[in-house]
Amino acid sequence: MTATPVLASTREELRSWRAQRPGRVALVPTMGALHEGHASLMRTAREHADTVVVSVFVNPLQFGEGEDLDRYPRTLDADLDVCAAEGVDVVFAPSVDEVYPHGVRSERGVTVDPGRLGDILDGESRPGHFTGVLTVVAKLLGLVQPDVAVFGQKDYQQLALITRMVGDLCLPVEVVGAETVREADGLALSSRNRYLDADQRIAAVALSRALRAARERAAYGVPSARWAAMRVLKAEPGVELDYLALTGVDLGEPPAHGEGRILVAARLGTTRLIDNMPIVFDTLPQAGTPTGGPTTHERSS
Numbered sequence: 485m486t487a488t489p490v491l492a493s494t495r496e497e498l499r500s501w502r503a504q505r506p507g508r509v510a511l512v513p514t515m516g517a518l519h520e521g522h523a524s525l526m527r528t529a530r531e532h533a534d535t536v537v538v539s540v541f542v543n544p545l546q547f548g549e550g551e552d553l554d555r556y557p558r559t560l561d562a563d564l565d566v567c568a569a570e571g572v573d574v575v576f577a578p579s580v581d582e583v584y585p586h587g588v589r590s591e592r593g594v595t596v597d598p599g600r601l602g603d604i605l606d607g608e609s610r611p612g613h614f615t616g617v618l619t620v621v622a623k624l625l626g627l628v629q630p631d632v633a634v635f636g637q638k639d640y641q642q643l644a645l646i647t648r649m650v651g652d653l654c655l656p657v658e659v660v661g662a663e664t665v666r667e668a669d670g671l672a673l674s675s676r677n678r679y680l681d682a683d684q685r686i687a688a689v690a691l692s693r694a695l696r697a698a699r700e701r702a703a704y705g706v707p708s709a710r711w712a713a714m715r716v717l718k719a720e721p722g723v724e725l726d727y728l729a730l731t732g733v734d735l736g737e738p739p740a741h742g743e744g745r746i747l748v749a750a751r752l753g754t755t756r757l758i759d760n761m762p763i764v765f766d767t768l769p770q771a772g773t774p775t776g777g778p779t780t781h782e783r784s785s
């Protein structure tokens with residue numbers, strides 16, 4: 485199906501379109517540069533609603549100084565083609581002024597405080613990032629008023645924070661987390677993969693390989709799983725580790741037994757990639773695996 489979606493670029497256009505849509509509405513917030521991972525979020529959205537809205541907005545508030553805001557790919561025409569192919573009904577692609585009428589970091593602008601969960605992992609590496617994410621997501625939810633909002637599990641901490649914000653602020657929307665889509669060799673799809681040169685693209689597979697190696701050792705406990713992942717990451721000189729974290733499903737301490745999460749962030753040249761997977765810990769006895777060092781988080785510095 486390739487019907488052209490309605491393109492709304494102002495709040496007013498969106499509002500007048502929204503008033504005519506009585507059925508269930510699903511929102512897929514994106515920053516554009518759409519790929520198969522986004523297309524799969526759109527298909528998930530369609531399972532939950534009659535109308536699918538995709539927002540395309542490179543949100544300056546979630547980029548820190550020296551990050552890739554200026555070079556972040558802006559590809560609206562190609563994005564509209566992806567949305568058309570997925571049967572999306574509306575694309576909301578506002579300007580920065582439309583979203584931040586008081587200015588991006590204006591003292592008059594109200595922002596959302598992510599709390600302590602926003603200070604760890606990506607929040608520690610990218611101070612202020614999650615304030616930017618939650619603020620723009622709250623605005624988009626207010627503007628689109630969807631019944632359902634779909635986010636990728638690839639940004640696991642973001643998904644956890646958005647779920648918490650929706651609960652804590654009593655926002656009337658259901659948050660759905662969709663599975664990560666991967667290349668055949670395991671690399672998680674990301675708009676930033678297009679920054680990688682050929683050698684970095686090969687090295688980038690170490691992230692998902694490390695996560696899988698940890699999962700295979702997780703039956704022997706948290707230190708063993710961490711050791712297995714670090715071994716893969718250290719063997720790849722093109723990968724500069726930011727963090728490797730083994731956590732509970734809520735991003736707290738990992739359980740001795742049961743379900744948790746393993747998350748990694750690393751730089752390949754100037755490109756920062758993240759990935760994560762579910763992991764099931766246990767404590768089977770074993771011999772020969774070092775257990776020293778931090779049990780949950782490992783940072784490069």
Ligand code: PAF
Nearest residue numbers: 513514515543617620639
């Ligand atoms: O995941 C993203 O692409 C962004 O963080 C989001 C949720 C669209 C907010 O800008």
